[in-house]
Amino acid sequence: MHTNLRLLLPIVVAIALGLFLSSGGRAAELEVRIGYIQWTPDQGPVLSNVIPEPEDAGLRGAELAIEDNNTTGRFLGQHFTLASVVADSEAQAMAALERQLAQGIALFVLRVPAATLTQMADQAGDGALLFNAGARENALRTQNCRPQLLHTLASYAMLTDGLAQWLNQRRWKRLLMITGPTEADRQWAESFRRASQRFGLELVADKPWTFDADLRRTASRELPLFTQTDNDYHAVVVADVRGDFGEYVPFNTWLPRPVVGTQGMTPEAWHRVVESWGAAQLQNRFRELADRHMNSEDYAAWAAVRSVGTAVTQLNGADAAQIRDFLFSEQFQLAAFKGRKLSYRSWNGQLRQPIPLVHPRGLVGKAPIEGFLHPRTDMDTLGFDEPESQCRINSLSAKDR
Incomplete structure (x- = not known):
């Protein structure tokens, strides 16, 4: 019995010391x-x-x-x-x-x-x-x-590069982009233009958003006309960081097309x-x-x-x-x-x-x-x-x- 206790003693001391340290007993x-x-x-x-x-x-x-x-x-x-x-x-x-x-x-x-x-x-x-x-x-x-x-x-570039890679993979390469009026909108859009060149996408139309109407009442009338273009496109890219108009673009485009960017399907860090x-x-x-x-x-x-x-x-x-x-x-x-x-x-x-x-x-x-x-x-x-x-x-x- 004594022999067993002597063998167990170092283990007991180590456990006690560990508990002491983990409970805040450390000096510094x-x-x-x-x-x-x-x-x-x-x-x-x-x-x-x-x-x-x-x-x-x-x-x-x-x-x-x-x-x-x-x-x-x-x-x-x-x-x-x-x-x-x-x-x-x-x-x-x-x-x-x-x-x-x-x-x-x-x-x-x-x-x-x-x-x-x-x-x-x-x-x-x-x-x-x-x-x-x-x-x-x-x-x-x-x-x-x-x-x-x-x-x-x-960064803006990381987000838009991720989106452009996905569009390239899906072969949705012809795009209409709508850019809002704020500085953040312009920076997001410029990043996407760069990403488009990097990953082989084409902006068939690049339109600034200049309306200040309340789209809660006029979206179904304004947006179909605004999204008309001379050329067909595979998707609509929205650059509206703050959310002034982008929430109303899905399901209101002239052509039945998906919406991506800051609204619709979005690239996010989390x-x-x-x-x-x-x-x-x-x-x-x-x-x-x-x-x-x-x-x-x-x-x-x-x-x-x-x-x-x-x-x-x-x-x-x-x-x-x-x-x-x-x-x-x-x-x-x-x-x-x-x-x-x-x-x-x-x-x-x-x-x-x-x-x-x-x-x-x-x-x-x-x-x-x-x-x-x-x-x-x-x-x-x-x-x-x-x-x-x-x-x-x-x-x-x-x-x-």
């Missing part, structure tokens, strides 16, 4: 603080019954990722906290960044417009690491880059209908937290905070420069419920990721589409590849930064 716990700053300018009223964007979009995704980080962190002596600010103006957002920098925070997730984002990156300086979870502008990935700024939100590869579990946990569905901005903020958590777990440290270097290394892969391990592009900091193609109640497909090849990874067929971008944010060594 690694504290990881992440700042979250959001400012979304008022877009004004829309001329349709479109469901408004949740005011807490992005923030809830970051909060869920903090919970995920702490699930692992409590066994490793790591504790993650989120310092969140939802600002009412650009000035408030900039002041929040300055305040958090003064508090020693060096890791940030930002959901702000592109112009504000670049100001924040410059104000934060090289000692910080920032994640863009709110601006889709292509210029942030092609020319207006910052070494300390990474992008977890898919959507509630994505359920494969373990995504249903993420969707359920998000609904429990936020009492609504997860959207692309939530997913981008979640991916940013989880990127930090993955790096901290491997490094057992929270230094911003070391985390940045790890995120660009071959050792980093983000498990992100999209059927692929995600990584960051070294030239512009964009998170590589598949793009689901969805309609409001179902998943249609996922880009990159099989058959579109690339010498590195087919995920680099979405968005701006290295030769297409002027950015080389990872060309500097850590010493030079």
Whole structure:
């Protein structure tokens, strides 16, 4: 009996020590603080019954990722906290960044417009690491880059490239495009024009939307006339990011044609209908937290905070420069419920990721589409590849930064 006890004693001690450590008995716990700053300018009223964007979009995704980080962190002596600010103006957002920098925070997730984002990156300086979870502008990935700024939100080019690949695969190559009046509409449309050239599509008509009528009363009269063209087309592409008119295009076209783009079948970074590869579990946990569905901005903020958590777990440290270097290394892969391990592009900091193609109640497909090849990874067929971008944010060594 004594012999058995002596053999069991080391096991009992190890278990007790493990329980002690996991219950918070560690003397020095690694504290990881992440700042979250959001400012979304008022877009004004829309001329349709479109469901408004949740005011807490992005923030809830970051909060869920903090919970995920702490699930692992409590066994490793790591504790993650989120310092969140939802600002009412650009000035408030900039002041929040300055305040958090003064508090020693060096890791940030930002959901702000592109112009504000670049100001924040410059104000934060090289000692910080920032994640863009709110601006889709292509210029942030092609020319207006910052070494300390990474992008977890898919760009306009990634979305439209995914859509163009799918249209090419279906042989729906002759298209009518309708572009709304806002700057976001114009940028989305310009991205699709580029994608059309890349993937062999033809815009037989490219019409700007110039009406300001209330389509809730006039859609069945206005849209059939507006979608008449001299040439036949296989599909109608809508560029209406805000939702002023695009919701009324399906079933109101002159020809019986499918509608794709920002309405109809849409390319999204994330959507509630994505359920494969373990995504249903993420969707359920998000609904429990936020009492609504997860959207692309939530997913981008979640991916940013989880990127930090993955790096901290491997490094057992929270230094911003070391985390940045790890995120660009071959050792980093983000498990992100999209059927692929995600990584960051070294030239512009964009998170590589598949793009689901969805309609409001179902998943249609996922880009990159099989058959579109690339010498590195087919995920680099979405968005701006290295030769297409002027950015080389990872060309500097850590010493030079």
